[in-house]
Every structure is written in structure tokens, then in C-alpha cells.
Amino acid sequence: MKRRDFIRLASMAGIGASAFSWAGIARSATPAQLGTVPTNTGITGRVVVIGGGMGGATVAKYLRLWGGSGVSVTLVERETAYTSNILSNLVLNGQRTISSLQYAYSNLATRYGIKVLKGEVMAIDPVGHSVALADGSKLPYDRLVIAPGVDFDTFAGLESPTAQALVPHAWKAGPQTTQLRNMLLAMKPGEVFAMTIPAKPYRCPPGPYERACVVADWLKKNRPGSKVVILDANPGIIAEPVAFGNAFNVVHQGVVEYHPGVTINSIDATTMSLNTSIGNLKAKVINAIPPHKAGKVVVANGLANAGGRWAGVDVLTYQSTAAPGIHIIGDASATTQPKAGHIANQEAKVCADAIVRLLAGRSPDPSPITNSACYSPITSDTASWLTAVFAYDPASGTMLPVPGASGEASARSTENYKEMTKWFNTLMEDSFA
Amino acid sequence: MNPRKLRLRSLFVLPIALASFSVAAQTTTTAPPPGRLLASNCFQCHGYDGKSSIGFERLSGESAAEIYEELIEMRSKSRPDIMDMHARGYTDAQIRLIADYLSKQKTTSTRTKR
Numbered sequence: 001m002k003r004r005d006f007i008r009l010a011s012m013a014g015i016g017a018s019a020f021s022w023a024g025i026a027r028s029a030t031p032a033q034l035g036t037v038p039t040n041t042g043i044t045g046r047v048v049v050i051g052g053g054m055g056g057a058t059v060a061k062y063l064r065l066w067g068g069s070g071v072s073v074t075l076v077e078r079e080t081a082y083t084s085n086i087l088s089n090l091v092l093n094g095q096r097t098i099s100s101l102q103y104a105y106s107n108l109a110t111r112y113g114i115k116v117l118k119g120e121v122m123a124i125d126p127v128g129h130s131v132a133l134a135d136g137s138k139l140p141y142d143r144l145v146i147a148p149g150v151d152f153d154t155f156a157g158l159e160s161p162t163a164q165a166l167v168p169h170a171w172k173a174g175p176q177t178t179q180l181r182n183m184l185l186a187m188k189p190g191e192v193f194a195m196t197i198p199a200k201p202y203r204c205p206p207g208p209y210e211r212a213c214v215v216a217d218w219l220k221k222n223r224p225g226s227k228v229v230i231l232d233a234n235p236g237i238i239a240e241p242v243a244f245g246n247a248f249n250v251v252h253q254g255v256v257e258y259h260p261g262v263t264i265n266s267i268d269a270t271t272m273s274l275n276t277s278i279g280n281l282k283a284k285v286i287n288a289i290p291p292h293k294a295g296k297v298v299v300a301n302g303l304a305n306a307g308g309r310w311a312g313v314d315v316l317t318y319q320s321t322a323a324p325g326i327h328i329i330g331d332a333s334a335t336t337q338p339k340a341g342h343i344a345n346q347e348a349k350v351c352a353d354a355i356v357r358l359l360a361g362r363s364p365d366p367s368p369i370t371n372s373a374c375y376s377p378i379t380s381d382t383a384s385w386l387t388a389v390f391a392y393d394p395a396s397g398t399m400l401p402v403p404g405a406s407g408e409a410s411a412r413s414t415e416n417y418k419e420m421t422k423w424f425n426t427l428m429e430d431s432f433a
Numbered sequence: 434m435n436p437r438k439l440r441l442r443s444l445f446v447l448p449i450a451l452a453s454f455s456v457a458a459q460t461t462t463t464a465p466p467p468g469r470l471l472a473s474n475c476f477q478c479h480g481y482d483g484k485s486s487i488g489f490e491r492l493s494g495e496s497a498a499e500i501y502e503e504l505i506e507m508r509s510k511s512r513p514d515i516m517d518m519h520a521r522g523y524t525d526a527q528i529r530l531i532a533d534y535l536s537k538q539k540t541t542s543t544r545t546k547r
């Protein structure tokens with residue numbers, strides 16, 4: 001029996017860690033392909049990473065791959081596995097399970113020698129250079145990287161936990177995603193699924209439009225006569241306007257009702273109704289995605305110096321503009337780049353490279369490039385794509401889109417849908433394997 | 434030898450020694466290979482150092498000229514797919530750095546192109 005077959009059988013039989021993705025376990029690169037930690041770089045330092053999402057996992061891995069064994073890396077994360085937001089809309093139509101989107105931290109520990117600590121951060125001491133954990137322990141650092149992702153505002157009317165429990169955002173993959181799937185299953189033909197989209201910036205610009213498509217596609221086949229009503233705070237579709245415009249007006253015509261520029265005044269969870277700037281709406285299911293801000297650890301430690309919501313950073317190093325020695329990557333930082341997993345992975349590499357250079361007494365790379373790419377399902381077997389490349393602009397000190405290098409697929413296709421799985425598997429491998 | 438001259442010389446030696454020591458402290462570590470950070474933009478879809486076996490085309494094992502020409506060709510496609518579009522984000526000089534870096538990454542197993 002080939003090793004690959006054995007692993008596939010083992011995972012089917014429920015042997016092996018449940019937190020592994022079937023995709024990751026059934027087909028994976030060899031350790032030599034994944035890279036090994038060099039022992040001879042001569043670079044030393046202690047780096048603590050808070051948050052094991054796309055950015056945090058990637059920065060931890062590349063600090064070791066590029067910095068070598070002299071750079072000790074401790075990753076602090078409160079969950080035992082990462083649940084991917086990418087592709088989590090496919091849990092809603094039953095094409096994916098939550099467990100197929102989960103990635104354990106064991107590879108980071110065993111392959112790259114990263115110390116993975118399950119714990120909660122209580123406080124950061126930016127002067128004494130240490131992180132205090134809930135269990136009373138302290139982690140000293142030379143450089144701290146924070147990658148906490150996003151936190152959410154609360155809609156008026158949803159202040160109580162009881163009300164919140166009835167109106168999931170499902171914008172962090174996990175129990176709420178499963179809950180929303182179950183709410184969809186409980187719908188009857190002819191009922192309304194209402195969703196709200198917050199004003200930008202929010203995590204994964206095409207994500208809400210993609211969700212509307214996946215849900216509409218499922219309702220059309222399984223609950224005929226039902227509708228998806230989108231209440232978008234933005235003045236129009238902010239990502240892939242061609243693909244989603246076509247999806248709303250042609251592919252899912254009569255199923256999707258799109259309303260741009262809508263303000264949500266309040267949500268009543270007991271009557272399942274929304275009070276909005278275009279009137280009141282009653283729905284069977286309300287999927288309300290609230291306005292976003294940086295994760296709590298950023299706000300609580302005085303690092304949200306961009307409008308009180310996001311962390312201001314120097315994009316050559318991702319070092320905080322509020323506190324030296326602290327770097328903030330991914331969705332929590334205030335940059336001109338989109339908030340999404342693929343580009344968080346690249347920001348993490350820029351940050352790792354900069355930290356390794358700084359620890360060696362060098363200057364950061366003066367002209368970094370980052371890229372964003374993603375595929376969005378439009379139906380259960382077609383998808384579109386979106387890509388952009390960002391280059392450092394010394395005049396503004398920001399990452400600017402390279403002219404002519406941003407765009408979306410000219411049309412949805414089944415080929416794109418297949419490529420989407422490939423893209424997802426390698427992206428997750430680059431971050432967690 | 435003039436003792437005064439000797440004293441002067443020894444005065445000169447100290448700062449030079451200090452300077453060379455601090456230079457040494459910086460150069461005990463090797464500078465990151467040129468093109469590595471740029472090339473890491475490829476790793477999300479093509480694997481670490483372009484060595485993926487599960488994703489898109491494997492890049493390691495190709496010559497610098499092959500990678501360079503492919504990327505340059507992609508930039509002029511009239512109906513760009515995702516990679517044709519992506520290739521437009523890099524200057525000629527950047528593409529050359531990426532191609533040089535990737536071509537130096539040794540393949541470690543049978544090359545499978547997907």
C-alpha cells in the first residue's frame with residue numbers, strides 16, 4: 001500500500017488527529033519540499049507571535065526558515081487548531097465540513113521547532129519587552145508580532161447574548177458557520193435570507209457577495225421561491241463587480257435582491273426584522289455581518305492608533321507606529337492592502353524577512369511587493385477569481401496597487417472552481433504545513 | 434623608527450580595530466539571498482521555494498531563462514488568466530531576480546509538472 005493510500009484510509013477510519021484537513025493529510029509535500037530550519041545563520045533573537053491565523057502561522061514558520069535555529073519563536077494561540085475562513089461559505093451549501101477546514105499547529109512545532117503555547121494574552125509590556133499570559137507566565141521578547149485578526153461592533157438591538165445567538169455573523173469560521181448552515185436547512189420554500197455587509201474595510205472583500213451567491217444557488221435548488229436580500233453599507237459591489245454583478249442579475253436572477261448604500265439602524269432578533277435606511281425588512285434568517293475593527297489585544301494595548309480601530313504600521317517592517325519592537329500583520333493593521341488570508345500570508349513573509357534582517361543588524365528590504373489572490377464560488381461548480389499586486393511607494397510610505405496588475409476573471413468557470421481547491425490547498429500548506 | 438611616529442601609529446590602530454570589529458559583528462551573518470522575498474510571492478500557489486507537489490506548476494528545477502521568459506510572455510496575453518494578470522505586477526528586473534532565485538532551488542524529488 002502506498003503511504004498516501006494508507007493515510008487516506010487512516011483518516012477515513014477516524015484515526016489520526018481530527019484537526020487535520022483531509023486535503024492536507026491526503027496529499028502533502030515531503031519535508032524536503034517544505035524546507036528545513038538552517039542552523040548556521042548566526043542570527044539570534046527571541047520572537048513571540050500572538051495569534052495563529054494565516055498571518056501568525058506564516059510569520060512563525062518563515063522566521064525559522066529564514067532566521068534559522070538561533071531565532072527562537074513562540075506562538076501563542078487560544079485555540080487548538082485554526083479553522084479556515086477561506087472556503088467556509090461552502091459549509092453553508094454542504095460542500096465542505098468545518099473539520100475539513102481545520103489545521104493543527106503540530107507541523108509548526110515538529111517541523112520548524114516553533115514553541116506553540118495554548119494560552120490567552122493578558123497584557124503586553126512594550127517597555128520591558130514581555131507578554132503576560134493568563135496563567136501568570138511571562139514571555140520576554142526582542143520582537144513581538146501580533147496577528148489577532150478582527151473583532152466586531154455590536155448592532156443596536158443585539159446587545160444581549162441571547163439576541164446575538166439568534167443572529168449569527170458567521171464571519172469567523174466555526175460554530176456560527178454550522179449554525180447558519182442549520183438555519184438555512186430550516187428554511188421553507190419562499191422564505192427570506194437577509195444578510196448585511198458592513199462598510200469597508202472588512203475581512204475578505206469578495207466574501208459577503210460570494211456568500212450571497214452560494215446561498216442563492218443552494219436555495220434555488222433546495223428551497224424554491226426563497227430569496228437572498230443583501231443590505232450593503234457600501235455604495236456598490238466593492239470586489240469583483242463584473243462577476244458578482246452578473247451573478248446577481250443573470251445567474252441568480254430573481255433569487256438575489258441587492259441593495260447598496262443601506263444603513264442598518266437596528267435589528268430585532270425576536271421578530272427577526274431589520275430597521276434600515278430603506279425601510280423595515282422581516283426575514284426567516286438574518287445573517288448580520290457587523291462593522292469590523294482590529295482584534296481586542298491590539299485595541300486593549302493602545303496599538304489601535306488608526307482611528308481607534310486599526311493598528312498603524314510601517315509597511316516595510318509592519319512595525320507599529322505606536323510602539324517600537326511590536327509588529328502587527330494581517331487584518332488588524334491599517335494598510336492600503338485588502339484584509340484577507342492570502343495577502344496576510346505575504347505580509348507575514350515581509351515581516352519575517354524584516355525581523356530577520358533587523359536581528360542581524362541590517363535594514364529592511366526597501367521595496368517589498370505583496371500580492372492578493374483568491375477564487376470565489378458563484379455556484380456549486382463555478383468560480384471567479386480576483387488578484388492584485390502591491391508595491392511599496394516611498395513617497396507615500398504605503399503599498400500601492402501596481403497599475404494594470406489588478407483584475408478579476410472575465411467570466412465564472414468550472415476550471416476556476418477546480419483551481420480554487422488547488423489554490424486553497426497550497427496556501428494552507430504554505431501557512432500551516 | 435621614530436618613537437613619536439610609533440605612538441601615532443598605535444593611536445591610529447585602536448579606532449581601526451574597533452571599526453573593523455563592528456563591521457565583523459554585522460558580517461558574521463550572511464545577507465538574505467537577492468530575490469528571496471520577491472520570490473516568496475510565488476509560494477502561496479507554487480509551494481516553498483517553488484517546490485510544491487500539490488498545487489500549481491512546480492517552479493524549482495526550471496532554468497532562470499525559462500521562468501523569466503514564461504513570466505514575460507504572460508504579461509502580454511490579451512485575455513489574461515489569473516497568473517497572466519499577476520505577472521504584470523513585477524518589473525523586468527524583479528522578474529529576473531525571482532527567476533534567478535527560483536532556478537537555484539534544488540529539486541529534491543521527481544519533478545512532476547501539473
